[in-house]
Amino acid sequence: MLNIAQTVFKRKIFSTIGLPIILLLSLSGISIWQITRLLLVMNWVEHTDQVIAQAHLTQKLLVDLETGVRGYQLTGNPEFLQPYQQSNSQINAAFDKLGNLVSDNPAQTQRLKLIRVQQTNWNRQFSQAIARKERGEVEPIAGFEARKRIMDRMRNEIANFIATEEQLRNQRTQTVQATTMQVILTSIALAIVIGIFLAYFIWRQVRQVSQTYQTALITAEQQTENAQQQAQQAQRAAQRLAALNNIDRAILRAESIESLISNALAKMRQILPYQQAFVAVFDFETSTSKIIAGSTTTGELRPPIGTQMSLTDFAANTTELQNIRYIADLATAQSCPPILAQLRSQGLRCSICLPMFAKEILFGELNLSTTVVDGFDDEAHNIASEVTAQLAIAIQQSLLREQLQSYANELEQRVIERTAQLQETNQELEAFTYTISHDLRAPLRTMQGFAQALEEDYTDKLDSVGQEYIEYITEGAVQMDTLIADLLAYSRLSRAEIQMQEVDLTSVVKEALKQVSTELQEQQAQVTIAKPLPAAIAHRSTLVQVVTNLLSNAMKFVQPGIQPKVEIYAKEQHNYIQLFVSDNGIGIAPEHQERIFRVFERLHGIEIYPGTGIGLAIVRKGVERMNGRTGVESQLGAGSRFWIALPKAVSHSNDTDDASTPHSDN
DSSP states (O other): OHHHHHHHHHHHHHHHHHHHHHHHHHHHHHHHHHHHHHHHHHHHHHHHHHHHHHHHHHHHHHHHHHHHHHHHHHHOOGGGGHHHHHHHHHHHHHHHHHHHHTTTOHHHHHHHHHHHHHHHHHHHHHHHHHHHHHHTOOOOHHHHHHHHHHHHHHHHHHHHHHHHHHHHHHHHHHHHHHHHHHHHHHHHHHHHHHHHHHHHHHHHHHHHHHHHHHHHHHHHHHHHHHHHHHHHHHHHHHHHHHHHHHHHHHHHHOSSHHHHHHHHHHHHTTTSOOSEEEEEEEETTTTEEEEEEEEESSSSOSSOTTOEEEGGGTOSSHHHHTSOEEESOTTTOSOOOHHHHHHHHTTOOEEEEEEEEETTEEEEEEEEEESSTTOOOHHHHHHHHHHHHHHHHHHHHHHHHHHHHHHHHHHHHHHHHHHHHHHHHHHHHHHHHHIIIIIIHHHHHHHHHHHHHHHHHSTTTSOHHHHHHHHHHHHHHHHHHHHHHHHHHHHHHHHOOOOOEEEEHHHHHHHHHHHTHHHHHHHTOEEEEOSOOOEEEEOHHHHHHHHHHHHHHHHHSOOTTOOOEEEEEEEEETTEEEEEEEEOSOOOOGGGTTGGGSTTOOSSOTTTSOOOSOHHHHHHHHHHHTTOEEEEEEOTTSOEEEEEEEEBOOOGGGTTOOOOOOOOOO
């Protein structure tokens, strides 16, 4: 409705302002058009004046021609030819200008051409007369008469030319006068008509605005009355909302269900007077109820808190319990359940019972009672319903908190038990590690010692097969010792506490190269390092072990007869540093690139490429302990590129950079 009124108002404003502007613009356009016509006619009058002036000038030049000729013919003195010569030099320009001025008039243009032809003929005959005069010959009378006839015709033609132009000027002057009068009369008529129309239009608009204003005034008075009523309702709602907010805060401050309900009921009494209130929770499995909290002004709550009663004491059936039950006068009620009969015996006259739901499931009831008959009006019903809903949510949340606390205590006890079991398991693992490190490796050392003694003392008594067996025993013992050492290293990575700190990758790579220096010399490997390498956040000794294993792996898996070439370089990827170890080895098929990082996973037999199958598992475990990632990019026969990604050592300039998950470069 408001949008429609605004649209109508805008339309009226537009018509009131826009229509007069449109009419005035139309009047201005008509006036401009008429003035343009008047100026055009006046320009034609001025043009005609210019033609007449130029015709008179041409006529004067013709007269000067004739005057100069006569003086010369009478006296024979060449000085009398000066007017002729001056006029003759100007006559062509005068004819050209006059021709341009009358180019829009074909009749005048034709007449001017005839005059110009006659002037040319006259000038030619006079030139012949001058030549005879200079030779001393006598001019015949016929020559004089011929030139006179030509000059008379030219004078007549130029006079007719001027007369025609003057007649045309008079016509155009009359047109100017008529147009001027038409402009004046039209402007006056339009001004009168538009003035009358605007006066009527403005009177009509003012009348409509006046009516609209009167209607708006009446509407405003009605809206003012409605606003006052709404303000009063809003004030009551604000008081009610403040009281409900106080109830909310009272609920939140409570530590137990009993104190929660007691605080809420005490606050509710400020906006909803009552003498007694209590909350009962229902147990439908046992068909019993229990009074869990209440509030009273008489000093003692009846029934007291903790009283257990049957559900039938509240209502005859479950359907009644799910509805609000209001008894305006307990004294005149025909039938009351036992709980209401007990309230009536205490002098209470009015009671309202409000069911409490949690997720649409009935679990209790709020009862309010007063000594005033029909003491709860509609507003009181609404307030009681809102408080009941708040209490239902609060009670349900409190029950959930108690249940959650019970679960938390149980979980904490389980964590304590699991922690004790884990500590016991770690102790057993430590004992197992000690056994492997000492008890299991002792027989290996004995085997190695006796095999070496047998080889040294009885070599000459053993044939080639026996010596080969001794070599097998020695190699098996060495391989078993290496396997135990790798297992111990892998176990330590899983259990050891590591301290992360800033580590220079250049020094880490140098230390790793020292540890594999023997292999480097044996394999004659070529290692290239792209220095300088950046710093990363890692555990130094673990990182040295990771790089050592990667270098050993890069030199080991190379085709026989091929010199191992290893390239080490690093790249920054957001907040991570990627360290790459690239080789020219045999490569790894894509389907096996994840498998090689598992414990005891080997792609080749030990007789081709020796090893325990734990080296890359140690690499992955160590990098994961340092909050990093590792991976490989490889193709069969094209070498491999292993990479590890570690957190970058953050400087002050990039403290605010967002962390990003590392990824490999393709």
